[in-house]
Amino acid sequence: MSSLSVYHESSPELPNKVLNHLEDIVGTLAALRVHFARWQATAPLTAGASEQEMIAAFRPQLDALMGEGGYRTCELISHSDGQTQQAETRILQPIERREAEDQAHFLVLGRGLYCLHIDEYVYAVLCEKGDLLGIPAGTRHWVDMGERPHFIGIQLRGDAQGIAAGASGNDIASRFPRLDDWS
Numbered sequence: 001m002s003s004l005s006v007y008h009e010s011s012p013e014l015p016n017k018v019l020n021h022l023e024d025i026v027g028t029l030a031a032l033r034v035h036f037a038r039w040q041a042t043a044p045l046t047a048g049a050s051e052q053e054m055i056a057a058f059r060p061q062l063d064a065l066m067g068e069g070g071y072r073t074c075e076l077i078s079h080s081d082g083q084t085q086q087a088e089t090r091i092l093q094p095i096e097r098r099e100a101e102d103q104a105h106f107l108v109l110g111r112g113l114y115c116l117h118i119d120e121y122v123y124a125v126l127c128e129k130g131d132l133l134g135i136p137a138g139t140r141h142w143v144d145m146g147e148r149p150h151f152i153g154i155q156l157r158g159d160a161q162g163i164a165a166g167a168s169g170n171d172i173a174s175r176f177p178r179l180d181d182w183s
Contacts, residue, residue: 002038002131004028005124009117012176015124029125032118035134036125039106051076054108055154061132062106062154069102069134071156076108079149094142094173098166101158104134105143110151113144113179117172126182142173146180 004025005015019025022038029036041057054076055062062074096117105114107127114133116123117140127133135141145151 001126002128003126005126007122007124007176009120009122009172012122016121025125029123032116032123033136034116034123034139035104035132037132038130039132040130045108054152058106058108058154062156065104065132065134066156069104069156071102071104071158073157075155075157076152077155078152079145080151094144094178096140096142096168096170096173098138098140098168099135101137102134103137104132104156106132106154106156108152108154110145110149110153111179112146112151112153113182114141115144115173115176116141117168117170122172122176124176126179140168140170144173144179146178 001020002022002025004019006017006019006028007015019028026036039058039061042060043053043057045054045057049057055074065071066074094115105112105127107129109129111126111128114125114127114135116125116135125133
């Protein structure tokens with residue numbers, strides 16, 4: 001089940017609040033200019049579906065979001081049992097980063113922990129299959145897919161050349177619970 005845990009940055013061991021209802025998660029994140037939604041496939045997906053079939057199953061929602069958000073690229077990212085289509089060490093070792101552009105992450109399969117560091121708070125969003133998270137440019141954040149990642153996601157961004165990312169220099173990600181710590 002998707003959830004949102006809100007921590008003060010000084011107390012990573014105890015959240016101030018935990019939200020499990022979709023409406024509460026959407027409302028809390030919307031107040032921060034962060035988009036959260038849950039999507040259903042418009043076509044059935046079977047085991048072993050191709051990249052094109054996975055994207056096609058969510059094409060109406062992706063097209064609408066790309067039009068609204070100005071995204072120009074749509075890329076499938078897959079991590080499973082140590083095998084990755086795209087080597088991203090930040091998936092394996094969460095590091096707080098800032099992106100130069102807005103980005104959106106949609107989980108086709110699996111789960112991930114997206115932590116947003118906004119002002120003095122950390123918003124830990126546990127995303128699961130069907131969840132979409134839109135992160136505004138400049139938002140400090142880190143992503144944790146666990147020690148043994150197993151997920152398929154679609155990433156939307158504005159620049160076909162890639163997002164200019166940079167580590168914030170803050171070691172805060174190392175102090176907060178990891179995905180594998182969540183039940």
